Amino acid sequence: MASSSKTEQKKMLILKSSEEEEFEIEESIAVQSGTIKNMVEDDFTLIPLPNVDTETLIKIIKYMKKHGEKTKSNEKDIEEFDKEFVKKSFTELKELVLAANYLHITSLIDLLCQAFADRIKNKSVKAIREIFGIPNDFTPEEEAEVYEQHKWAHEEGKEHIDHSAY
Amino acid sequence: MDETIKRHLTGEERGGDGGGGSSDGDFESSMDRFPNHIIINVLEKMDLVSLCTAACVSPTFNSAVAYILPSLPSFDLSGFYLDEETLKHVVHRVQGAKSLTIDCLQMKNDSSIINILSDHIEDLSLLKCSHLSYDILRAIGERCPNLRSLLIEFAGLGAPDLLRMKLTGMLQKVSLLESLSIKIRGTLRDVFDVRPLVAFLPEGLKKLKLQQTGEMFFVVWLHTVRDIPWFKLQSLSLVLDVISDGLIRTVVDSLPLLVELDLEDIPFMEPSVRDLTNIGLQSLKYCRHLIALSIVRSRKNFPTSFTRVDNIGMFLLSEGCRGLESVKLGGFVKVTEAGFSSILYSCLNLKKFEVLTSPLLSDLAFDNMIGVARSLIELRLVSCRLLTSEAFEDLSLFSKLEVIDTSGCRSIGDPCLFYISSVTTVTKLNLAEADITDTGLAILGKGNLPIAHLCIRGCKRVTDKGIQFLFHDERKICKTLSVLDVGRIAGITDAAIFTIASTAKALTDLSLRFCFHVTDAALKMLVNRPNNNSSQLQRLDLCNCRGLSDDLIMLFQHKSAFRGLRWLGVGRNPLVNKREDFSKICKARPWFVVCFDDCEFGCHDGWQYHKSDD
Numbered sequence: 001m002a003s004s005s006k007t008e009q010k011k012m013l014i015l016k017s018s019e020e021e022e023f024e025i026e027e028s029i030a031v032q033s034g035t036i037k038n039m040v041e042d043d044f045t046l047i048p049l050p051n052v053d054t055e056t057l058i059k060i061i062k063y064m065k066k067h068g069e070k071t072k073s074n075e076k077d078i079e080e081f082d083k084e085f086v087k088k089s090f091t092e093l094k095e096l097v098l099a100a101n102y103l104h105i106t107s108l109i110d111l112l113c114q115a116f117a118d119r120i121k122n123k124s125v126k127a128i129r130e131i132f133g134i135p136n137d138f139t140p141e142e143e144a145e146v147y148e149q150h151k152w153a154h155e156e157g158k159e160h161i162d163h164s165a166y
Numbered sequence: 167m168d169e170t171i172k173r174h175l176t177g178e179e180r181g182g183d184g185g186g187g188s189s190d191g192d193f194e195s196s197m198d199r200f201p202n203h204i205i206i207n208v209l210e211k212m213d214l215v216s217l218c219t220a221a222c223v224s225p226t227f228n229s230a231v232a233y234i235l236p237s238l239p240s241f242d243l244s245g246f247y248l249d250e251e252t253l254k255h256v257v258h259r260v261q262g263a264k265s266l267t268i269d270c271l272q273m274k275n276d277s278s279i280i281n282i283l284s285d286h287i288e289d290l291s292l293l294k295c296s297h298l299s300y301d302i303l304r305a306i307g308e309r310c311p312n313l314r315s316l317l318i319e320f321a322g323l324g325a326p327d328l329l330r331m332k333l334t335g336m337l338q339k340v341s342l343l344e345s346l347s348i349k350i351r352g353t354l355r356d357v358f359d360v361r362p363l364v365a366f367l368p369e370g371l372k373k374l375k376l377q378q379t380g381e382m383f384f385v386v387w388l389h390t391v392r393d394i395p396w397f398k399l400q401s402l403s404l405v406l407d408v409i410s411d412g413l414i415r416t417v418v419d420s421l422p423l424l425v426e427l428d429l430e431d432i433p434f435m436e437p438s439v440r441d442l443t444n445i446g447l448q449s450l451k452y453c454r455h456l457i458a459l460s461i462v463r464s465r466k467n468f469p470t471s472f473t474r475v476d477n478i479g480m481f482l483l484s485e486g487c488r489g490l491e492s493v494k495l496g497g498f499v500k501v502t503e504a505g506f507s508s509i510l511y512s513c514l515n516l517k518k519f520e521v522l523t524s525p526l527l528s529d530l531a532f533d534n535m536i537g538v539a540r541s542l543i544e545l546r547l548v549s550c551r552l553l554t555s556e557a558f559e560d561l562s563l564f565s566k567l568e569v570i571d572t573s574g575c576r577s578i579g580d581p582c583l584f585y586i587s588s589v590t591t592v593t594k595l596n597l598a599e600a601d602i603t604d605t606g607l608a609i610l611g612k613g614n615l616p617i618a619h620l621c622i623r624g625c626k627r628v629t630d631k632g633i634q635f636l637f638h639d640e641r642k643i644c645k646t647l648s649v650l651d652v653g654r655i656a657g658i659t660d661a662a663i664f665t666i667a668s669t670a671k672a673l674t675d676l677s678l679r680f681c682f683h684v685t686d687a688a689l690k691m692l693v694n695r696p697n698n699n700s701s702q703l704q705r706l707d708l709c710n711c712r713g714l715s716d717d718l719i720m721l722f723q724h725k726s727a728f729r730g731l732r733w734l735g736v737g738r739n740p741l742v743n744k745r746e747d748f749s750k751i752c753k754a755r756p757w758f759v760v761c762f763d764d765c766e767f768g769c770h771d772g773w774q775y776h777k778s779d780d
Contacts, residue, residue, distance in 0.1 A: 094200075101201055113204065117211035122672065122701050125222045132200055134224045146222050149259075152252045152757040153218035154702065154730050 014046045015061070017054040022046075025061055029068035034104030052099045059085075059092075060099060063108055086115035090131055205230050214241065232259070240265035244293060245704065247271045247732055247768065249756040250278035257282040265289035271759060271773055276302055283309035291317040294773040299323065300332040307336035315345040317375075321774035322352045330359045337366035344368070347375035347403075352774030357407075360387045369396060377405035378432070381440070385416050392420040400455075403428035408437050409461065411446035418452045426458040430496075434467050442472055444479030451486025459490055462522060463497030471497040471523070480505030484512035491515050494546075496522030503531030510538050520546035520571075528552040535560035542567055549574030555582035562588040573598035573621070580606035587613025593646070594619040601625075604632030611636040617643050621651040623677070629657030630665070637669040644669045653679030653707070663688035667695050675767055677707040679735075685713045686721075693727045702730025705767045710738040719744045722751055732757065737764040 011027040013036070030047075031037040039047050049057065066081050086093065093112055100108040120128050129136060138146065209220060209230055221231040241263050248256065249272045257266070264286055271294045273279055279292060279302060287310045295302070295318060306316065323329075329350075337343070346368075350358065358379040364387060384406065391397050399421050406413075409431040417427065427450075442461070450456065463472050480501050490513045498505075498521075506527055510516065519542060521527055527550040542564050547553055553575045561567065567589050572578050573596045583606040586592065592615050602625050620643075622628060633652070637644055647670050652658050658681045666673065668691075676692075678684050692703065706728075708714065718741060721727055722734075736742055748760045765772035 097204060098200075101204060109204070109207065113207040114211050116208045117216075120208075120220070121212065121216050123219070125219055128220060128223050128227075132205075132223075134200075134226070137224055142225070143222075146228055149255070150218040150221055151755075152246070152248060152256070153215045 016048045017052055017057045018050050019054045021054045023061055029064050032064050032067060032105055051102050056095045056099045059096060082111055206234060210234055235260050236262045242267040244269050246757060247759040252757055254281060262286050267291040269293045270295045271769055273297060280305045285310060285312055288312050289315040293319050295319055296321040296773050296776050300329050303332040303336040307339035311339055312342060313340045314342055317347040319349045322350045326357060326359050330362055334362040334366060337362055341368055344370045345373035349377040360384060364390050371399060373401040374399060375403035379404060379406050381406045381408050381410060381413050385413055388416045388420040398423050400424060401426040405430045407431060408433050408440060409442045410440035411443055412440060414446040415449050418449050423455055424453045425455050427456060428460040430462045430464060432464045432466050433470050436470050441474055443474040444482060447475060447479040448482040450483060456487055457489060458492040460494035471499040473500060476500040477502060477505035481508050484508040488512050492518040494520040499525055502526040503528045507531040515541055517541055518544040521550060522548045524550045529554055529557040532557045535563050540565055544569035546571035547575060551576060553578060555579050558582050558585040561585045567591055569594040571596040572600060576601060583610045593617060596621040597625060599624040603627045604629055604635060607632035608635035611638055611641060614642050616646045618646050619649040620647060623651045623653040625655060628655050630659055630662040633662040633665050637665050639669060644671055646672060648672050649675040651677040653677045656682060659683040660685055660688040664691050667691045672701050674701055674703060675705040676703060678711055679707050679709045682712045684711050686715055686718050689718055689721060693721060703728060704730060705733040706731060707735040707767060708739050709735045709764055714740055716740040716744055719747045733759050733768050735761045735765060737762055
C-alpha cells in the first residue's frame with residue numbers, strides 16, 4: 001500500500017482576537033498555550049480570545065511558531081529570536097505578559113518577566129511605579145517605615161527627598 | 167502559591183483586586199494592575215538592591231518582596247559595608263538563608279557576626295575581618311554544624327597557637343565541610359600551622375585555600391594525607407614562603423586528583439637550594455586532571471624571581487598539561503616568548519591566560535595567532551615591558567575575548583586601541599600606564615564596545631578631550647560602564663568630570679586618585695547627576711586630589727547629596743581634616759564608610775591596617 005508522500009493533514013485551529021480577526025494555526029503549535037490546550041480537549045476548533053487584541057495575538061503566534069519548531073540544533077537561533085522578541089516598548093511588553101498569562105504560555109511568561117526584571121533593575125521607585133502603573137498607596141507612616149528599612153541599600157524611596165543638612 | 171499571596175495581602179490591599187490569573191481564565195482586565203504572581207515572577211529574577219527598591223513601590227510589592235526574600239539562594243552583601251545594626255536587621259529579614267557573603271569592614275567585634283550565625287548556613291564568606299578575633303572560628307563551629315563552605319579573611323594577630331587551637335575546635339564540629347579558605351593578611355610572617363588539618367580532616371574536603379603557610383610544614387602535611395585513601399582534594403591554593411621542586415613533586419604525588427593548583431610565594435631572601443626549576447614544572451604532568459594552574463612569585467618582601475626556570479620548563483609544562491584552561495605565571499624572568507607561546511599553542515581549551523612581570527615576553531609570542539585557541543576569554547599581560555601594540559594585531563581573531571589587561575606595559579600605544587576596538591566582546595579593559603593619547607581613546611570610542619570596567623590609570627598623555635571622544639552620546643559605553651579609573655592623569659580636569667557625570671549613566675565606581683586638577687566644581691557636578699536615568703555612585707576615590715578644598719564637606723553634609731554612596735576615599739586630601747564632620751555624617755548613615763588612608767575601593771587592599779579606627 002503506497003503511503004501518501006505528503007505529510008498527514010495537520011489539524012488547524014482558528015484563533016479569534018478581541019477585534020474579531022481570525023488567524024489559522026496548527027494545533028500542535030497552539031497547544032503550547034495551556035488555555036488553548038484545555039479548549040481543544042473540549043473539542044473547540046474556533047477559539048475566541050476576547051482578552052487579546054490583534055496586534056498582541058500576532059506577536060504571540062509568531063512566538064509559538066518559533067518555539068514550536070524547537071530542536072536540538074536550532075537552540076542558538078531560538079535564543080537570538082528571544083533576545084530580539086523582548087526589544088519592545090513597555091506597553092507592548094505589558095500587553096504581551098498579560099496575554100501570555102491568560103493563555104498560560106509558561107516559557108513566554110518567564111521570558112517576559114526576565115525582560116521586565118532586567119529593565120527595572122536600576123530604576124528609581126518612582127520609575128517602577130510608572131512602568132507598572134501602580135499608585136503609591138502607602139500611608140505616610142507605612143512609607144516612612146519601608147523607607148527606613150531599605151535605606152541602606154539605595155537611600156531612596158520617599159517621593160520627597162529630605163534636603164536638610166545633618 | 168496563590169493562596170499564600172492572598173493571605174499575605176489581606177488587610178494590606180487597598181482599592182482594586184489583585185487579580186489571580188489562575189487557569190480558569192480569571193483575567194484582570196484593567197491594565198493598571200498586574201496579577202500578583204507575575205509580580206513575584208519578575209521579582210524572583212532581581213538582585214538584592216533592586217528588590218529593596220521594589221519593596222518601596224507599594225504594599226503589594228512590599229509583601230511580594232517579603233515573601234520571596236527568605237527563599238533566595240544566596241545573599242551577597244560584599245559590595246556593602248554595613249554596620250552591626252543594619253546587618254542584624256538585614257539578616258533577620260532573610261532568615262533561613264543558606265548562603266551569606268558579608269563584608270566585615272565595619273564590624274568592630276566578634277559579637278556582630280556571632281549574632282547572625284545560624285544552623286541554616288551552609289555557605290559563609292566573611293571578608294575583611296579587620297577587627298575580629300580567631301574566636302569567631304569557635305563560634306562558627308558551634309553554631310553552623312551544616313557548614314559546607316567557609317571563607318574567612320583575618321587581619322593577622324601574630325598568634326599562631328591561638329589560631330591552631332580555635333581552628334581545631336571548629337574542624338571537630340563541621341564534619342560536612344567541603345571548602346575551607348583562610349586568609350591572614352597584614353603581618354610579616356603569620357605562618358599558618360596546618361597540623362589541625364591532620365587530626366581533624368573533614369571527609370568531604372574538596373577545596374583548600376591558605377594564606378600563608380610555610381613550605382616545609384605543608385610538605386609534611388602532604389606526606390601524611392597521601393596515606394588517607396578517602397581524601398580527594400580537588401582544589402589547592404596556597405600563599406607560602408617559597409615554591410620548590412620538592413613542594414610540587416609532593417603535591418603531585420599526594421593529590422593526584424587535583425583540578426586546580428594555585429601557588430604564590432613571597433620569599434624573604436634569594437631562594438637557595440629549595441627553589442622551582444624546570445624539573446618541578448615537568449612533574450606537573452602527573453596531575454592528569456589539572457585544568458587551572460597558577461604559579462606566581464611576588465616581590466613584596468624581596469626582589470627575586472624564578473631564575474631557575476627557562477623556556478625548556480615551559481615547553482615541558484605545555485607538553486605535559488595540554489588540558490589546561492586557565493594559566494597564570496608570574497615572575498618567570500628567564501622565559502621568552504617561545505616559552506609562553508608554547509602554552510598558547512598547546513592548550514587548545516585555554517580560556518584564561520595571564521603573565522605577570524616578564525621582561526622577556528615580546529610581541530613575537532603573539533605573532534601567528536591563527537592556530538591558537540579561539541576559546542580565550544581573558545588575557546592579562548601585566549608589566550611586560552617589551553610588549554608593544556603590535557602584539558595585539560591579531561586580537562580580532564579571538565571571538566570570545568572579554569577581558570584585556572595590559573597594566574604596566576608602558577610601550578603600548580594608540581595602535582593597540584585600534585586592534586582592541588575590533589574585539590566586540592570586550593567588557594573589561596585595563597590599560598594602566600600605557601602610552602596612549604586622546605587619539606587612541608577616540609579610536610576606542612569609535613569601536614563602540616560594551617565596556618563595563620575601564621582603567622586608564624597613569625596614562626599620562628590623556629586629557630579631557632580623550633574622555634570626550636570616548637563618551638560620545640549614544641555610545642554603548644555610556645550605558646554599560648560601571649567602573650572607571652582615571653587616576654594619576656594630570657590632564658583630567660573638571661571638564662572631563664562634566665563629561666563623565668552627564669554621559670556615563672551606569673557608573674557606580676569612580677576613581678580620581680591623584681588627579682591634581684580636579685576641583686570642588688567637579689564634585690558638585692557629580693552630585694547633581696539626575697537620578698532618574700543615572701545610577702547612584704557607590705564608591706568614590708579622591709585620594710590625593712589636591713585641587714579640592716575642605717569646603718567640600720558642606721556638600722557631603724546635605725542629606726540628599728550622594729545618596730547611595732557607600733565608600734569614600736579622602737586620604738591625603740584636604741578633607742582629611744574633617745574627621746569630626748564625617749563622623750557625624752556616618753552616624754546618620756551607618757552603612758557609609760570614609761577612608762582617611764590611601765586605600766583603594768572598599769579598602770580592599772588596606773583593610774588589614776584599619777585596626778584602630780575612628
